[in-house]
Amino acid sequence: MSAPLLSTDSLVKRFGGLAATDGLSLSVAEGELHALIGPNGAGKTTLIGQLSGELTPDSGTILFDGRDVTRLPVHKRAQRGLARSFQITSIFPSFTALDNVALAVQAHAGHSFRFWRDAGRDRRLADPARAVLERVGLGARADTRADALAHGEKRQLELAMALATGPRLLLLDEPMAGMGPEDSARMVELLQELKGGVTILLVEHDMDAVFALADRITVLVRGKDLASGPPEQIRNDPAVREAYLGDELEVA
Amino acid sequence: MPPTAPRTAHLTRPRIALLILLAVALALPTVADWMGEPFYVRLATRILVFALAAVSLDLILGFGGMVSFGHAAFVGIGGYAVGILFAHQSDGSTLFGLPGTVNGLIVWPLAMLAGALAALPVGAISLRTTGVPFIMITLAFAQMLFYLMTGLKAYGGDDGIALWSRSTLPAPLNIADHTTFYYVVLGLLVAALALGWRLVNSRFGRVIRGAKDNERRMAALGYPVTRYKLVAFVIAGALAGLAGALLANATMFVGPQYLHWSRSGDLIVMVVLGGIGTLIGPVLGAAALLLLEEFVPELMDLAHAGLGEHWKIVLGPVLILLVLYARKGLWGVVAGRRP
Numbered sequence: 001m002s003a004p005l006l007s008t009d010s011l012v013k014r015f016g017g018l019a020a021t022d023g024l025s026l027s028v029a030e031g032e033l034h035a036l037i038g039p040n041g042a043g044k045t046t047l048i049g050q051l052s053g054e055l056t057p058d059s060g061t062i063l064f065d066g067r068d069v070t071r072l073p074v075h076k077r078a079q080r081g082l083a084r085s086f087q088i089t090s091i092f093p094s095f096t097a098l099d100n101v102a103l104a105v106q107a108h109a110g111h112s113f114r115f116w117r118d119a120g121r122d123r124r125l126a127d128p129a130r131a132v133l134e135r136v137g138l139g140a141r142a143d144t145r146a147d148a149l150a151h152g153e154k155r156q157l158e159l160a161m162a163l164a165t166g167p168r169l170l171l172l173d174e175p176m177a178g179m180g181p182e183d184s185a186r187m188v189e190l191l192q193e194l195k196g197g198v199t200i201l202l203v204e205h206d207m208d209a210v211f212a213l214a215d216r217i218t219v220l221v222r223g224k225d226l227a228s229g230p231p232e233q234i235r236n237d238p239a240v241r242e243a244y245l246g247d248e249l250e251v252a
Numbered sequence: 253m254p255p256t257a258p259r260t261a262h263l264t265r266p267r268i269a270l271l272i273l274l275a276v277a278l279a280l281p282t283v284a285d286w287m288g289e290p291f292y293v294r295l296a297t298r299i300l301v302f303a304l305a306a307v308s309l310d311l312i313l314g315f316g317g318m319v320s321f322g323h324a325a326f327v328g329i330g331g332y333a334v335g336i337l338f339a340h341q342s343d344g345s346t347l348f349g350l351p352g353t354v355n356g357l358i359v360w361p362l363a364m365l366a367g368a369l370a371a372l373p374v375g376a377i378s379l380r381t382t383g384v385p386f387i388m389i390t391l392a393f394a395q396m397l398f399y400l401m402t403g404l405k406a407y408g409g410d411d412g413i414a415l416w417s418r419s420t421l422p423a424p425l426n427i428a429d430h431t432t433f434y435y436v437v438l439g440l441l442v443a444a445l446a447l448g449w450r451l452v453n454s455r456f457g458r459v460i461r462g463a464k465d466n467e468r469r470m471a472a473l474g475y476p477v478t479r480y481k482l483v484a485f486v487i488a489g490a491l492a493g494l495a496g497a498l499l500a501n502a503t504m505f506v507g508p509q510y511l512h513w514s515r516s517g518d519l520i521v522m523v524v525l526g527g528i529g530t531l532i533g534p535v536l537g538a539a540a541l542l543l544l545e546e547f548v549p550e551l552m553d554l555a556h557a558g559l560g561e562h563w564k565i566v567l568g569p570v571l572i573l574l575v576l577y578a579r580k581g582l583w584g585v586v587a588g589r590r591p
Binding site: 052075086095114165 | 450451453454455456457458459461462465466468469470471472473474475476477480483
């Protein structure tokens with residue numbers, strides 16, 4: 001097996017006495033959809049924070065694409081192809097949907113010390129942005145201000161922005177958070193389409209979605225890797241059932 | 253798939269308002285002359301100079317969300333660039349081995365450079381913070397520069413430098429003539445507005461505006477946000493420096509009070525009064541503030557001698573009403589709601 005695209009080695013992050021990440025070693029292979037699940041407080045958000053660069057681990061290392069990125073700032077990781085979506089929708093409210101995505105395209109279209117040309121008329125930004133909007137099903141809402149979009153649409157936009165950076169790895173932090181069943185189903189469908197084309201690390205509470213999508217699942221409990229493996233194995237792992245899944249899995 | 257919205261070339265309300273403003277500005281010296289009130293030309297010149305400073309502040313405050321409470325420092329430094337070179341020229345002494353000069357083509361660009369060079373370290377340090385700490389640090393730097401100028405005994409210290417003559421420009425521009433100077437300032441302001449307009453709509457401008465909307469997301473997209481904000485801060489510093497050079501020429505004087513924090517406050521008031529993030533709004537804000545300052549005290553003194561010095565009692569409620577009822581300031585009132 002080739003080297004993983006993303007891996008952590010003995011990662012530790014403490015907040016006071018609490019080890020939110022407790023010696024975690026995780027690896028995400030190129031091309032897979034790797035789901036990260038765990039009860040509330042298991043340290044999923046803290047882990048995402050460290051992977052994206054917003055938090056610095058107390059010890060341990062993070063390798064991305066064969067290079068140590070543990071101390072690299074957020075924007076440099078993003079430039080190397082590590083894109084993320086946010087659990088709480090994080091968009092540009094005063095920009096249109098199209099301009100939100102165009103801003104993501106622009107981030108990876110060379111430097112932005114360009115002071116003269118009207119970026120709103122720049123097809124090198126607008127065309128790819130529109131294509132990504134179409135792909136996530138927001139084509140018809142391109143010219144709507146982002147703060148006027150419905151919640152589900154904002155979640156789609158959130159994903160579109162991450163996608164538009166042409167990432168090697170997508171860190172998706174609960175993309176279905178707050179979505180109704182219809183929107184969730186659309187999102188699952190969309191992730192199904194993306195799968196294989198781009199490596200995805202998916203943090204999600206929706207177990208149906210996770211078990212439908214994931215190639216591998218890691219169960220995080222109290223900052224530790226309780227179990228890792230293909231969905232079937234996780235489903236039948238007695239420790240997982242006991243520690244976390246319980247009745248939820250019976251339904252799944 | 254919907255086509256991109258067609259850009260209308262119609263006479264929309266903001267465009268009509270802009271045309272009227274430009275017409276008024278162009279006609280003003282003629283009208284003042286006809287009224288026999290040449291003083292109005294000098295007042296209008298001051299308004300345009302402060303408008304330039306306020307526009308430069310709006311670039312970072314209105315579009316980049318950087319509430320700089322020390323912007324007058326860069327204006328003052330631009331003024332001092334003109335004043336110091338004037339002082340050396342008038343007594344024939346040298347500065348770093350170079351003679352002084354009153355050549356506008358040299359001192360005005362130097363004033364811009366001085367504003368930019370001062371803004372660079374101030375911005376580099378201040379931009380490590382945001383919000384209230386940013387406000388406080390920019391204020392602190394500005395006050396430091398204020399006291400520095402107060403201590404510059406060689407250049408007048410507290411008293412500043414009185415200029416006996418304006419900068420010189422190539423013929424036929426003789427800005428010793430108030431009306432010519434007025435038109436030169438107007439031309440520079442219009443140029444700055446045009447540049448600013450290009451800037452905020454360029455790729456660079458989008459980064460700045462994106463950072464105002466959601467800085468965290470900008471970083472996650474891969475933008476080194478602080479670098480872009482710093483460049484914006486320096487550009488604003490350069491424009492403020494130019495405003496300072498013009499202010500020195502308008503008042504024939506430079507002094508530490510130009511850098512005082514209350515001047516920075518005035519600039520923020522102009523931006524808020526005129527309309528944050530509108531570029532043209534701060535021009536109206538500058539006009540409104542300076543006109544109020546000019547005429548309200550007089551009127552109040554008429555009502556009761558000595559009352560005039562409390563004129564800000566009028567300014568306060570005006571500001572509060574505007575903030576409450578016109579979120580885009582005077583420009584919002586003039587131009588109407590924009591989509």
